[in-house]
Amino acid sequence: xxxxxxxxxxxxxxxxxxxxxxxxxxxxxxxxxxxxxxxxxxxxxxxxxxxxxxxxxxxxxxxxxxxxxxxxxxxxxxxxxxxxxxxxxxxxxxxxxxxxxxxxxxxxxxxxxxxxx
Amino acid sequence: xxxxxxxxxxxxxxxxxxxxxxxxxxxxxxxxxxxxxxxxxxxxxxxxxxxxxxxxxxxxxxxxxxxxxxxxxxxxxxxxxxxxxxxxxxxxxxxxxxxxxxxxxxxx
Numbered sequence: 758x759x760x761x762x763x764x765x766x767x768x769x770x771x772x773x774x775x776x777x778x779x780x781x782x783x784x785x786x787x788x789x790x791x792x793x794x795x796x797x798x799x800x801x802x803x804x805x806x807x808x809x810x811x812x813x814x815x816x817x818x819x820x821x822x823x824x825x826x827x828x829x830x831x832x833x834x835x836x837x838x839x840x841x842x843x844x845x846x847x848x849x850x851x852x853x854x855x856x857x858x859x860x861x862x863x864x865x866x867x868x869x870x871x872x873x874x
Numbered sequence: 875x876x877x878x879x880x881x882x883x884x885x886x887x888x889x890x891x892x893x894x895x896x897x898x899x900x901x902x903x904x905x906x907x908x909x910x911x912x913x914x915x916x917x918x919x920x921x922x923x924x925x926x927x928x929x930x931x932x933x934x935x936x937x938x939x940x941x942x943x944x945x946x947x948x949x950x951x952x953x954x955x956x957x958x959x960x961x962x963x964x965x966x967x968x969x970x971x972x973x974x975x976x977x978x979x980x981x982x
Binding site (some may be wrong): 854 | 941
C-alpha cells in the first residue's frame with residue numbers, strides 16, 4: 758500500500774487564487790520531504806526540501822514566496838501555490854525517505870494535477 | 875551543474891524482448907542511484923544502487939552501477955505489456971537529480 762499520501766489528486770482553480778497540497782507520510786515519520794514539479798514529458802524537477810520544524814530549502818529559480826512550504830509535523834508537509842497563474846499548471850509530487858538514514862530510498866505520493874484557468 | 879541523462883528517450887519492443895535502459899550521471903555528493911517506474915501517477919521504487927559492480931535483481935528486472943564510468947543500466951528480460959511505463963533514474967544523496975526518463979512501450 759501507499760506509504761506517502763498526497764491530497765488532492767487533482768485541482769482546478771482560477772487564476773489569482775491559492776491552492777494547498779498536502780503530503781502525509783503513513784506509518785512513519787519524515788523529518789524531510791521533497792516537493793517536485795513535473796511538466797508533460799519532462800523529468801521530475803526538485804522544487805524544495807521541506808524540513809520539519811524549520812524553513813524549507815528552495816532550489817534555484819523557485820520562488821519561495823509563491824510556493825509556500827510548511828512542515829508542521831513529522832508526518833505532514835504542505836505546499837501552497839499562492840496567486841496561481843496558468844503557467845503554474847503542472848503535476849506536483851512529493852516524496853519522503855522511508856528511513857532517516859542517508860541512503861533510504863524515496864517513496865512518492867501519487868501527485869497532484871494542478872490546472873489553473 | 876548536476877545532471878542525469880537517460881537513453882534512449884523512448885523504446886518500442888515486442889513482448890518477450892529484452893531491453894536495456896541507460897543512465898549516466900554527473901552529480902556532486904553522489905551516494906546512490908535509484909531507478910523508478912512511473913506509470914500514470916507516482917513513481918514506484920525499483921532499485922537503489924550504492925556499490926559498483928553488484929547486480930541487483932528482482933524478477934525479470936536487474937540493474938547494476940558503475941561508479942567509475944558514472945552510469946547504470948536497467949535490464950528487463952522477457953518483457954510484458956505491463957512493463958510499459960516511463961523508467962526514471964535519479965542520482966544523488968538525500969536530494970535526487972532525475973533524468974528525463976525512458977518511455978518503454980511493450981506491444982503484444
